[in-house]
Each structure stands twice: as structure tokens, then as C-alpha cells.
Amino acid sequence: HWVAHAVAAALAIPVGESKDLMRTLHDFLAEKELLLVWDNCEHVLPVAAQLAGKLLRSSRSLRLLATSRERLGLTGEHVVPIRPFAPVMDAWLPAAPPGPAALLFTARAGEVRPGFQLTVENAPVVEQICRNADGLPLAIEISAGLHSVLPLEEIAAVLPATLARLPDADPTRPERHRTLKALLAWSDRLLSPAERALFHCLSVFQGGWSRDAAIAVSHVTENVTRPDAGAAIQGDIAWEVSNVLSHLIGKSLVVLEEQVGGSRYRYLEIVRSFACAELEATGGSISVRRGHQDYFVKFVSEASAALTGPDQSEWLDRLELETANIRLALRFEAGAGTQRNALQLAGAMGRFWQIRGYFSEGREHLQRTMEQCDSARASPERGEAHNWASVLAVHQSDYAAAHRHAEAGLAIWRALGDSRGIGGSLGCLGMIAKDEGKLEEARGLFQDSLLAAQNAGDRVGAAGSLGYLGIVEASQDATTEAERYYRESLAIRREIQDRWGIGASLNNLGLLALQRGEQTEATALLEESLVIRRELKDRRNLAITLNVLGKILARTGDYSRSHALLMESLKVCGALGDRRSLAYSLEAFATLASLQDHSREAIRFYQGAQAIRAQIGVAQTPIDREDSVPIAALAEAHSSLSAPLSPPTVEQALAWVREAF
Numbered sequence: 001h002w003v004a005h006a007v008a009a010a011l012a013i014p015v016g017e018s019k020d021l022m023r024t025l026h027d028f029l030a031e032k033e034l035l036l037v038w039d040n041c042e043h044v045l046p047v048a049a050q051l052a053g054k055l056l057r058s059s060r061s062l063r064l065l066a067t068s069r070e071r072l073g074l075t076g077e078h079v080v081p082i083r084p085f086a087p088v089m090d091a092w093l094p095a096a097p098p099g100p101a102a103l104l105f106t107a108r109a110g111e112v113r114p115g116f117q118l119t120v121e122n123a124p125v126v127e128q129i130c131r132n133a134d135g136l137p138l139a140i141e142i143s144a145g146l147h148s149v150l151p152l153e154e155i156a157a158v159l160p161a162t163l164a165r166l167p168d169a170d171p172t173r174p175e176r177h178r179t180l181k182a183l184l185a186w187s188d189r190l191l192s193p194a195e196r197a198l199f200h201c202l203s204v205f206q207g208g209w210s211r212d213a214a215i216a217v218s219h220v221t222e223n224v225t226r227p228d229a230g231a232a233i234q235g236d237i238a239w240e241v242s243n244v245l246s247h248l249i250g251k252s253l254v255v256l257e258e259q260v261g262g263s264r265y266r267y268l269e270i271v272r273s274f275a276c277a278e279l280e281a282t283g284g285s286i287s288v289r290r291g292h293q294d295y296f297v298k299f300v301s302e303a304s305a306a307l308t309g310p311d312q313s314e315w316l317d318r319l320e321l322e323t324a325n326i327r328l329a330l331r332f333e334a335g336a337g338t339q340r341n342a343l344q345l346a347g348a349m350g351r352f353w354q355i356r357g358y359f360s361e362g363r364e365h366l367q368r369t370m371e372q373c374d375s376a377r378a379s380p381e382r383g384e385a386h387n388w389a390s391v392l393a394v395h396q397s398d399y400a401a402a403h404r405h406a407e408a409g410l411a412i413w414r415a416l417g418d419s420r421g422i423g424g425s426l427g428c429l430g431m432i433a434k435d436e437g438k439l440e441e442a443r444g445l446f447q448d449s450l451l452a453a454q455n456a457g458d459r460v461g462a463a464g465s466l467g468y469l470g471i472v473e474a475s476q477d478a479t480t481e482a483e484r485y486y487r488e489s490l491a492i493r494r495e496i497q498d499r500w501g502i503g504a505s506l507n508n509l510g511l512l513a514l515q516r517g518e519q520t521e522a523t524a525l526l527e528e529s530l531v532i533r534r535e536l537k538d539r540r541n542l543a544i545t546l547n548v549l550g551k552i553l554a555r556t557g558d559y560s561r562s563h564a565l566l567m568e569s570l571k572v573c574g575a576l577g578d579r580r581s582l583a584y585s586l587e588a589f590a591t592l593a594s595l596q597d598h599s600r601e602a603i604r605f606y607q608g609a610q611a612i613r614a615q616i617g618v619a620q621t622p623i624d625r626e627d628s629v630p631i632a633a634l635a636e637a638h639s640s641l642s643a644p645l646s647p648p649t650v651e652q653a654l655a656w657v658r659e660a661f
Contacts, residue, residue, distance in 0.1 A: 084135030108144035207324030350388025357539035423452030574650030
């Protein structure tokens with residue numbers, strides 16, 4: 001009865017030796033209009049819920065406000081979730097008051113460092129601290145207390161790694177509120193064995209998880225819990241996991257987010273770090289990590305097969321959502337089996353990395369996973385990894401590495417007798433030859449690649465080879481042959497509903513129309529391609545299409561829109577580290593500058609582009625050279641305005657643009 005006694009004491013009801021405490025409370029409350037406030041009910045939840053039900057029935061004028069990690073479960077109960085503070089201040093200015101997270105930090109920091117104020121200068125660091133504290137009030141208060149000895153920048157740097165262990169300076173707080181670790185440990189002890197097992201297990205995920213992913217890793221839960229929790233997850237595992245997961249949501253440990261593709265779950269980072277440490281302490285981390293990797297190998301393999309079909313956009317977004325988990329799976333090493341998994345995973349991620357422009361990251365993962373596995377063993381996984389490493393290296397104009405990987409992949413595929421893989425490697429070699437201006441060599445490689453793809457029934461590969469054969473023909477002004485190849489490629493891509501491929505074919509046809517002087521037709525095709533590239537977030541090809549459209553607009557006198565498109569293209573090139581596309585951007589800006597009679601700037605843009613081309617070994621195609629003839633002539637006629645330039649960085653190129661326009 002001690003909960004009832006606590007209520008009576010708060011209401012100053014003299015109970016004396018009364019044996020019928022409930023009758024005393026009932027009589028006292030029967031005719032009164034009161035609001036009772038009960039704080040922190042979770043550790044006495046069943047008793048509190050039972051008492052609340054009896055008291056509310058005793059008086060229609062009684063209202064109860066209860067705080068708890070989970071609801072009381074009474075009929076008529078209205079739940080008001082208390083979310084963490086949103087740390088974002090949206091470019092806070094003195095005229096626009098900051099949010100509650102920043103206000104709380106400022107108030108507490110001012111207590112330990114008198115005179116502290118939020119300013120335009122320190123607001124971004126305070127925002128980062130609040131973000132690292134997950135917007136939790138206790139975490140923000142503890143962080144603010146550090147300002148007595150540490151500058152703001154150092155506080156931001158040490159969070160959130162050390163936050164759970166840091167004590168609060170207020171000795172009057174209950175022990176469980178003195179550190180975040182103590183608070184979380186207290187919550188952990190209140191869980192059932194099944195809830196605790198899954199709570200620890202789910203800490204393996206980074207950036208959240210889906211219900212299917214939770215079910216997949218929970219298969220190993222019984223191996224990572226205490227003996228008395230061995231049967232925690234059993235029977236119909238999907239139902240069991242969903243049920244326990246709902247309990248964790250109800251206890252405010254898991255955050256549920258409804259998204260377009262369905263429900264998604266996540267921990268606050270501080271909560272995840274605590275649960276992860278508990279999982280490590282049980283000795284079950286390796287088993288759970290292995291289950292996590294197995295799930296994402298299957299997930300990415302399914303996604304990879306869908307990245308050339310009608311559900312391409314959806315799967316690209318799903319892979320983007322799981323990027324943090326996939327990175328974790330790629331880095332998991334616990335023996336040869338996990339290394340082979342990582343290699344398979346890296347190869348399956350190749351097309352995603354290509355489309356979304358993650359060239360450097362993709363190359364790093366592919367290189368590392370290939371080095372970890374037995375290089376003497378020819379396998380489809382290694383062949384696939386070499387092919388994608390070659391493609392991504394081409395996109396960064398690293399032709400030596402691209403050639404090395406393509407040859408290594410070709411040797412593996414020939415040893416395996418795999419025509420599809422052979423076609424892919426030959427296509428990589430053709431891309432290199434094309435970019436280096438070796439058009440006859442490129443034509444032969446693409447023809448061989450096409451034949452291999454057709455023999456393997458690889459329609460995606462065949463469409464790609466046809467598209468590249470069209471580029472070779474267009475580069476030699478054979479526009480009729482080029483159009484035939486382009487349209488044959490487009491027909492295949494439309495039939496298999498490959499949106500990315502359709503965007504590429506439309507772009508090629510737009511460039512061909514421009515080459516023929518059909519500017520209206522070119523613009524329509526390029527704008528249709530642009531829509532697809534934006535939809536798929538295909539950054540590299542988006543930059544290419546923006547570049548061409550920007551040049552067309554410049555020639556029609558729409559300098560403002562031209563500048564906007566070219567600037568967007570230039571920024572994308574910088575984000576990708578794509579030097580060849582940077583050269584294209586500078587050549588486009590040279591066109592825009594020359595049309596506005598900015599001769600000095602036009603010459604600088606043009607010469608900067610040629611310096612990059614010389615650095616990476618990519619010459620202009622005949623069409624590119626023809627396009628640049630007026631500016632090249634301008635540079636030659638005004639040699640006094642120009643001097644040899646070093647290849648500019650993206651930052652330098654952006655500075656040039658700002659100076660010129």
C-alpha cells in the first residue's frame with residue numbers, strides 16, 4: 001500500500017491507523033475537483049495503474065497526469081508522447097529566438113560560466129552539442145555543465161562518446177538521474193528477459209532498421225542473452241519480435257517513424273551506445289553482427305537485381321536509407337566467411353555507388369574487401385568487384401587503376417567461362433579507350449562486349465554496349481549509325497523498364513540532335529533525361545545533362561538560367577571528385593563568358609579545362625573541339641591575356657565563376 005500512502009501524504013490526508021486506506025482516499029476525493037500529478041510511474045506501473053483506476057472511478061471530477069516510459073493502459077487514457085528537443089535552430093539570429101534545446105543549454109551553461117550567452121558565432125557549436133545529446137534534456141544539462149572547464153568546441157568533440165558516463169553536477173538528483181548510463185541501466189533492469197534480449201540485439205543497427213531486419217537478427221537472440229532468457233524469442237518469431245518491439249516502443253526505448261515505404265525503427269544514439277555495450281558484455285556481439293551481415297547481403301543482392309527494372313527508384317532509395325547498416329556490414333570481419341560476404345556485398349553495391357555518385361567510397365570498399373579475400377581463388381564475387389572497381393575508377397578519371405581492374409576481372413571471367421562477366425570487363429576496357437581518344441580500339445571492344453552480352457542473354461549489358469557504340473560513331477560524326485545504335489539501346493531499356501538506362505539513351509539522342517543543329521529537339525530530349533536523373537538522384541549524369549542544357553541556354557541568350565544550371569553542375573562535380581566533368585563544366589562556363597564578352601574570364605575557364613584534360617589524359621572529342629573553336633581562337637588572339645595554368649581545384653573554379661559573373 002505504499003503507493004497509496006504516498007498519494008495520501010501528498011494530499012495531506014491524515015490516515016493514522018486506518019486499515020481501509022482506499023476508503024479514506026475515496027471519501028476525500030469524491031466531491032473534489034483535483035488534478036493529481038504522478039511523476040515516474042514506470043517502476044511501479046501495475047500498482048500505479050490499479051490505484052489510478054480505482055481513484056478515477058471514485059470521482060468524476062478527478063483528473064490524473066502521469067509521466068512514465070509507458071502508458072498505464074487504462075480506458076480513456078490520452079497519451080501525449082514527449083519527444084526530445086529538436087536541436088536545429090535554422091540559422092538562428094538575435095531577432096528570432098532559438099529553440100528549447102539551445103535555451104536549456106544556455107541557461108545551464110550560464111550557471112557554471114556566468115555571463116555565457118548564445119550568439120550568432122557560437123550558435124552552430126551549441127546546435128551540434130544539442131544534436132550530439134540527441135535533444136535529451138538530461139544529456140543537454142550534463143553537456144552544459146562541462147562548459148565550466150571546456151570550451152564549446154571541445155564539448156562537441158567529446159560527445160556523444162563520453163556522454164553516458166559523465167555525471168551531473170547536481171547532488172540533489174536521484175542516483176539514477178546522476179548519469180545517463182545510470183538512467184539507462186535502471187530502465188534496462190525494468191525490462192522482461194525477452195525485451196532486454198531484443199533491446200541489446202537491435203543495437204547492432206546503425207541509422208535504424210525495418211521490421212524484417214529486426215526479425216532476421218533476432219534469430220540469434222537466444223545465444224546472446226542470459227541463460228534465463230534463452231527461450232525469450234521462440235515460436236512464431238515474426239509475431240514474437242513484433243510483439244516485443246511494440247513493448248520497447250511503448251517503453252520509450254525505440255523510436256517508431258512512419259515512412260512512405262513502411263514503418264522504420266531507431267534508437268537515439270545515446271540509447272544505442274548503451275545497448276551496444278550491454279550486448280558486448282554478454283559476449284554475443286559477434287553472433288549478432290554475423291546475422292546483421294547475412295541479412296544485408298541478401299537485402300543488397302535483391303536490390304541489385306532490381307536496379308535495372310521498374311522498381312529501380314524505390315530500391316535506390318531503400319539502399320540509401322540503409323547506407324549506415326551496409327557500411328557496417330562491409331567492415332565486419334570475423335573469419336573467411338564474413339570476408340566473402342563482404343566481397344559479395346561490395347560487388348552487389350556497385351551499381352548503386354555508380355548511380356548515386358559514391359565513387360570514392362565504393363572504390364575504397366571494393367579494394368579493401370578484395371584484399372581481405374584469397375586473391376588466388378577465381379570467383380564470380382571477385383570478378384564482379386573488379387568490374388565495378390574499374391567502372392568507378394573511370395568515373396574519377398583514374399585510368400591506370402581502371403585498366404588494372406578491368407584486366408583482372410576479364411581474366412577471372414574467362415577462367416570461369418562467364419560470358420556476362422566477360423562482356424562487362426570488355427565494356428570497361430572500351431570506356432577507357434573511348435575516354436583516351438582511342439576510338440577504333442574502343443569500337444572493337446564494345447563490339448566484343450555486345451556479342452558476349454548477347455550470348456549470355458544479358459540485355460542490360462547489351463543495351464550499354466549499344467549505347468557506347470553510338471557514342472563512338474557520334475564522336476566520328478557518323479550520326480546515322482550513332483542514331484541506330486542509340487535507338488536500339490533505348491528500345492531494350494524501355495522494354496526492361498530501366499529508368500537509368502532510358503535517361504542515358506535520351507541524353508545521347510539529345511547530344512546527337514544538338515550535333516546535327518536540331519536545337520529544339522535536343523532541348524526536349526535533354527530535359528526529359530534531366531527529369532529522370534533528378535528522380536534517381538543520378539548525380540554524375542545529372543551534372544552532364546545540366547552542363548549541356550546550360551550551354552544551349554547560353555546560346556539562346558538566357559544567361560541567367562544558363563548560369564544557374566552550370567553552377568549546379570559545377571557543385572555536383574566538386575562533390576563527386578569527377579575531374580573530367582569539371583573540365584566539361586569549365587568549358588561550358590567559357591562559352592557563357594565569351595557570349596557575354598567576358599574575354600579574359602572565358603580564356604581562363606577554357607585554359608583551366610585544358611589543364612585538367614592534360615592532367616587526366618582525356619583529350620577533347622572532335623565534337624568538343626568544334627564546340628571550343630571560337631574560344632580557342634580567342635585565347636590565341638589574346639595570348640597576352642593568358643598564361644599557362646595549373647589544373648584548378650573545384651574551389652578555384654567556383655572562385656573564378658564568382659569573379660566572372
